[in-house]
Amino acid sequence: MERCDQDLAFMLQYENVAWYENGKVRILDRRIYPTEVTFVECRTYKEVAKAIADMVTQSAGPYTAAGMGMALAAHEAEGKTEKEQLEFLAQASYDISHARPTTANRMKIVTEGCLAAAKEALAKGESAVDACFARTIDSLNRRYSAMEKVGEYLAALFPKNGTIMTQCFGETIIGMMLRAARKNKNDIRIYCAETRPYLQGARLTATCCAQMGFDTTVITDNMAAYAMQRKGIDLFTSAADTIARDGHIANKIGTFQIAILAKYFEVPYYVTGIPDKDKMHGGEIIIEERDPKQALSYRGIPSVIPQVKGMYPAFDVVPPHLISGVVTDKGIYVPYLLNDYFEGKVSNFY
């Protein structure tokens, strides 16, 4: 596949995130992008669930992979009785949505949506594969248009030619934020925390920012305080894997410490995303614990001797008092008043 010159456009193209075609799902391998552009091919839905657990794709990529995985599961179940097909798809929905614990509730929305679409299609004698595929494209379109609004609300907060710090890579928001800043003719400078151990910030965010012509600097995660003290950071922003209704958010490990620094340096911190309807408070957030070995080596090169232990919590939780605002598709909300978002009240952020 020819790699277009705009990494962002390339990364946001549906078929490059994850794509179902003729009995297999192809997923862009973000573990090695952009130094290599390769795709992992999955021939069973279980291989898709494993690819999600192994972070072949990350951020919002797993939502697309989950839907495409359900189309593959429907393909695998073809030829069974309708009852057996729905039992197979229900198991697939559970296995795929629980590939990573922290975002299982959000993933379930995608996989159970596909299951419902498949049930409807089978009842009408139509293809469950096509139903899952169409449902996935529809949810992608809805997510991209919602995140476009989020990107516009966020970019409107950026000072003219301001300096922004980011953490990790939320592909949809990074894409929409950069496009909105471009539309606003706002030549922001961006400091991307590299986000060890997976390096989403260095490999993915910084690549997209630089490719779109923004002045982009990668900092190691331990430089955040220095950068806030000496580089005139105007605003810190991150996406979120979970946004509880009491204002606690979970995001990539390291976000919590940058949020504390932002408070200390009086740098506003804006979290982007749609609050989780079914998460009432921070205590309900499950933190995924990943294989510590992944934190003790990079691309197979160990950084410690075998006797040394490691740890790798994938996310941490930021309390609402460190968050200036939650930037949603309906506007910006004070983290303590997120219930207003679900009650259809307009933004309560002034």
Ligand SMILES: CSC[C@H]1O[C@H](OP(=O)(O)O)[C@H](O)[C@@H]1O
């Ligand atoms: C829309 S979720 C974006 C969120 O996901 C990333 O986590 P991971 O790379 O482990 O999938 C990171 O926390 C991003 O902010």
